[in-house]
Amino acid sequence: MSIAAERRTKRRLGGTGGGKGEGRFALALLLPAGIVVFGVVLYPVLRTLVISFFNVNSPMPGSYPFVGLSNYTKVFNDSTFYSVLGHTMYFTLVSTFAELSLGIAVALLLNSPLKFRWFWRSLVVLPWALPTIVNGALWRWIYNSQYGALNGLLDSLGISHTAHQWLGSPLLALNMVILADVWKNTSIVVFFILAGLQTIPEDLYEAARIDGSGAWQTFRRITLPLLAPSIAVVLVLRTIEAFKVFDIIYVMTGGGPASGTQTVAFYTYLQAFSNQLFGYGAALAYLIVLAVFALSTLYLRILKQGQMAGVE
Amino acid sequence: MSDESKAIPEIFTANRSRRQFLAISGSAGLVAFLAACGVSSGGSSSASGGSGGGKGNIRALFMKQAGYSEENIHAMTAAFQKANPGITVVADFVSYEALHDKTVAAAPAGTYDVVLIDVIWPAEFGLKKIVSDVSSRWPSSWKEQMLGGAVATPMYDGKFYGVPWILDTKYFFYNKAHLTKANIDPAQLDTWDGVMKAARSLKSSGVTKYPLIWSWQQAEALICDYTQLLGAFGGQFLDASGAPAFNQAGGVAALEFMHQSIVDGLSNPASTQSLEEDVRHVFSAGQASMALNWTYMYGLANDPKESQISGNVEVLQTPAGPTGRPGVNGSMALALAAESKNQDAAWQYITYLTSQPVQNQYALSSLPVWKTSYDDPAVVKTNPAVVPQAKKELGDLILRPQVENYNAMSQVLQAEIQKALLGQKSAQKALDDAASKASALLKP
Numbered sequence: 001m002s003i004a005a006e007r008r009t010k011r012r013l014g015g016t017g018g019g020k021g022e023g024r025f026a027l028a029l030l031l032p033a034g035i036v037v038f039g040v041v042l043y044p045v046l047r048t049l050v051i052s053f054f055n056v057n058s059p060m061p062g063s064y065p066f067v068g069l070s071n072y073t074k075v076f077n078d079s080t081f082y083s084v085l086g087h088t089m090y091f092t093l094v095s096t097f098a099e100l101s102l103g104i105a106v107a108l109l110l111n112s113p114l115k116f117r118w119f120w121r122s123l124v125v126l127p128w129a130l131p132t133i134v135n136g137a138l139w140r141w142i143y144n145s146q147y148g149a150l151n152g153l154l155d156s157l158g159i160s161h162t163a164h165q166w167l168g169s170p171l172l173a174l175n176m177v178i179l180a181d182v183w184k185n186t187s188i189v190v191f192f193i194l195a196g197l198q199t200i201p202e203d204l205y206e207a208a209r210i211d212g213s214g215a216w217q218t219f220r221r222i223t224l225p226l227l228a229p230s231i232a233v234v235l236v237l238r239t240i241e242a243f244k245v246f247d248i249i250y251v252m253t254g255g256g257p258a259s260g261t262q263t264v265a266f267y268t269y270l271q272a273f274s275n276q277l278f279g280y281g282a283a284l285a286y287l288i289v290l291a292v293f294a295l296s297t298l299y300l301r302i303l304k305q306g307q308m309a310g311v312e
Numbered sequence: 313m314s315d316e317s318k319a320i321p322e323i324f325t326a327n328r329s330r331r332q333f334l335a336i337s338g339s340a341g342l343v344a345f346l347a348a349c350g351v352s353s354g355g356s357s358s359a360s361g362g363s364g365g366g367k368g369n370i371r372a373l374f375m376k377q378a379g380y381s382e383e384n385i386h387a388m389t390a391a392f393q394k395a396n397p398g399i400t401v402v403a404d405f406v407s408y409e410a411l412h413d414k415t416v417a418a419a420p421a422g423t424y425d426v427v428l429i430d431v432i433w434p435a436e437f438g439l440k441k442i443v444s445d446v447s448s449r450w451p452s453s454w455k456e457q458m459l460g461g462a463v464a465t466p467m468y469d470g471k472f473y474g475v476p477w478i479l480d481t482k483y484f485f486y487n488k489a490h491l492t493k494a495n496i497d498p499a500q501l502d503t504w505d506g507v508m509k510a511a512r513s514l515k516s517s518g519v520t521k522y523p524l525i526w527s528w529q530q531a532e533a534l535i536c537d538y539t540q541l542l543g544a545f546g547g548q549f550l551d552a553s554g555a556p557a558f559n560q561a562g563g564v565a566a567l568e569f570m571h572q573s574i575v576d577g578l579s580n581p582a583s584t585q586s587l588e589e590d591v592r593h594v595f596s597a598g599q600a601s602m603a604l605n606w607t608y609m610y611g612l613a614n615d616p617k618e619s620q621i622s623g624n625v626e627v628l629q630t631p632a633g634p635t636g637r638p639g640v641n642g643s644m645a646l647a648l649a650a651e652s653k654n655q656d657a658a659w660q661y662i663t664y665l666t667s668q669p670v671q672n673q674y675a676l677s678s679l680p681v682w683k684t685s686y687d688d689p690a691v692v693k694t695n696p697a698v699v700p701q702a703k704k705e706l707g708d709l710i711l712r713p714q715v716e717n718y719n720a721m722s723q724v725l726q727a728e729i730q731k732a733l734l735g736q737k738s739a740q741k742a743l744d745d746a747a748s749k750a751s752a753l754l755k756p
Contacts, residue, residue: 275723
């Protein structure tokens with residue numbers, strides 16, 4: 001029997017290793033998961049795409065006019081969109097950079113032979129275990145100018161006796177929200193990097209020591225390149241999450257003061273639910289998806305190029 | 313026949329590999345799916361709710377802040393269920409800030425039978441058929457028996473979209489111990505000029521660093537405070553043609569007054585991050601001497617479990633400005649969700665909660681919508697400080713614009729007012745910018 005004929009026979013039998021019945025059984029097992037994925041992921045995603053082409057201005061069923069791409073063009077003519085995009089980019093860049101830098105530093109520390117290392121590692125996971133809404137409420141209290149812990153701490157340490165308005169001006173408020181986000185999300189970076197550190201063979205460090213390389217050189221020449229895959233994963237994850245930031249803003253500032261902490265996701269929510277411009281909100285949501293996809297692709301390309309350059 | 317027209321059938325006729333065939337059929341399926349779920353074809357625009365049998369389970373959505381407390385509503389509901397054994401009520405509570413969006417998100421599924429709606433929503437919810445027009449259920453006698461501000465609350469374009477339940481406006485609260493300490497006569501607080509003079513005395517005598525606290529966070533609470541001052545300074549939101557007019561004399565003067573009070577250190581700068589509950593906490597902690605807030609603050613600020621200044625809280629009608637002293641209409645109504653399948657039972661629940669005896673019983677949390685309640689000694693006894701002020705203030709209330717896009721307009725105004733409060737723009741420039749954006753939103 002020729003190879004092509006053998007393949008045809010195998011295909012007819014429903015696979016390479018099993019019979020037709022086995023294939024059907026596998027399909028039956030996968031079907032419930034497929035239905036769930038379609039229902040809760042694919043259908044809403046496609047439905048949102050459809051809505052973005054219509055002028056839907058109510059949650060109720062009804063006839064809404066088809067407007068083609070006008071919701072998308074409206075986004076690009078909306079001056080508020082550019083303002084919230086600026087806040088989002090700032091939030092994404094600063095929070096991701098801070099979380100990554102801190103995360104690598106803490107992971108290196110937790111990878112070193114510390115006393116009670118298990119305890120420190122458990123402690124680091126705590127902020128991440130906290131729901132974002134709770135984290136937001138917690139930091140809102142901490143920053144409260146009248147009875148907040150931060151002003152209380154500064155006062156008791158004798159550093160400042162002023163009731164600082166931590167959420168009182170747009171840029172400061174955005175930075176304070178970033179701090180709250182960094183406090184929570186550095187944990188996940190630590191765990192990814194820690195996992196990456198444990199895959200680096202100890203002999204490489206021994207060889208570096210024998211060759212007389214210093215700590216910084218060892219970090220730059222061995223640790224960092226070998227951590228690149230872990231950094232890539234965590235960078236993509238954190239960028240996507242930061243770009244979509246909504247809940248911590250909703251709880252801590254409500255987008256204020258003077259709209260200074262409004263992000264694209266928050267603005268999308270306002271347009272879709274508070275203003276009932278579902279078509280416009282859907283277009284904004286799709287633009288977030290496209291932006292996140294573009295960012296992730298860019299990161300992965302850069303890291304891949306870096307890795308290849310490292311190999312060469 | 314052109315080349316293009318030839319090419320189309322070739323897709324189906326040419327010999328294709330199995331992978332190509334799957335790709336083509338998958339794409340066709342996706343296109344068919346997208347076409348099928350087009351939003352222009354399904355459903356009808358009319359509400360599909362039902363009257364039900366006047367019995368069964370109903371679900372209601374309330375807010376958990378100003379007005380009746382969660383405990384009040386649970387107690388009212390328990391009494392209703394006892395009187396109506398065939399009806400079971402589940403009450404859900406969200407913050408005011410989440411109430412609108414939760415109502416919108418839950419509307420198509422008919423999750424709620426009864427929803428609490430703010431005075432600014434009947435136009436939006438009525439036109440979008442999120443709540444039912446209950447004009448036919450409204451006894452005409454209620455129009456006479458209820459106060460004017462209450463009747464206006466659930467009304468839009470001559471139709472009723474609910475029954476008024478929380479009749480409220482912002483009153484002026486002060487800490488009498490603080491005023492005594494600074495030798496201030498409370499009669500001085502009758503005008504906004506007098507309030508500022510008192511604030512200067514309180515500050516200079518060191519009683520409070522920031523004598524005034526307001527709810528000026530970027531939220532609807534900011535618009536409520538601004539409305540009250542807009543009225544006092546002779547401004548208006550919209551002119552007779554429906555165009556924005558808040559950027560004219562009275563509206564600008566009100567905002568300049570607000571900004572100046574921060575610049576002078578009389579208003580707590582934390583006001584721009586505060587909602588009504590923050591105002592209550594700061595005032596109840598004795599960190600402010602004067603505040604504007606809803607009725608509910610009187611009871612809680614005088615409750616020793618909730619406040620450090622109980623016994624020292626006094627309430628007044630809102631101070632007068634150059635053109636008067638109207639209060640913001642901050643009332644709310646109970647509405648029938650349009651998709652409710654049990655509207656008769658829901659209506660029974662609404663009429664029970666809004667009935668005069670029930671409202672009279674809980675007058676400490678929220679004053680009744682019924683005119684005769686204010687002469688009822690039992691009601692006066694429940695809230696002897698607020699009722700006399702309410703009798704004066706509730707007769708002169710300002711409505712915020714009753715327009716379908718109110719929320720979008722309010723968001724624009726909130727952002728621009730905050731820019732002026734933070735000194736990023738002059739009051740005139742901020743309100744001009746807001747008016748320009750609001751004009752686009754108000755176009756039909």
